Amino acid sequence: MENLGKLIRTLRKERKLSQQALAQQYGMSRSTISGIENNTISEVGIRKVQAILSGFGYELTGVPRQLTRPTLDTLKTMSFHD
Numbered sequence: 013m014e015n016l017g018k019l020i021r022t023l024r025k026e027r028k029l030s031q032q033a034l035a036q037q038y039g040m041s042r043s044t045i046s047g048i049e050n051n052t053i054s055e056v057g058i059r060k061v062q063a064i065l066s067g068f069g070y071e072l073t074g075v076p077r078q079l080t081r082p083t084l085d086t087l088k089t090m091s092f093h094d
Contacts (some may be wrong), residue, residue, distance in 0.1 A: 014051045016061065021049040023068040038063050 024034050024045075031045040047053025048061065062072045081089060082090075 017049045017051045020045075020061075020064055020068075020072075023070070024049075027068075034064070038065070 024031070029037075031049070032042045034040075035042045035045045038060065044053065044056070044060070048056055048064075059071070065072050
């Protein structure tokens with residue numbers, strides 16, 4: 013969520029929108045926008061975040077995360093200089 017909040021703040025500022033203006037556009041409070049941007053809101057609906065991102069021309073997607081860390085043997089075989 014932290015990266016998501018930073019992205020929303022960056023997009024909002026690029027478009028010279030205040031938190032209040034963005035909040036009004038999506039029927040939210042300014043404190044909700046602030047909480048999203050600062051990662052201090054305990055819960056935010058996925059539809060709210062999706063609506064904001066969609067308005068900025070972005071799409072909310074899920075990406076699988078790596079479930080296990082690579083072993084030392086695996087790391088030794090990897091080339092990091094390509």
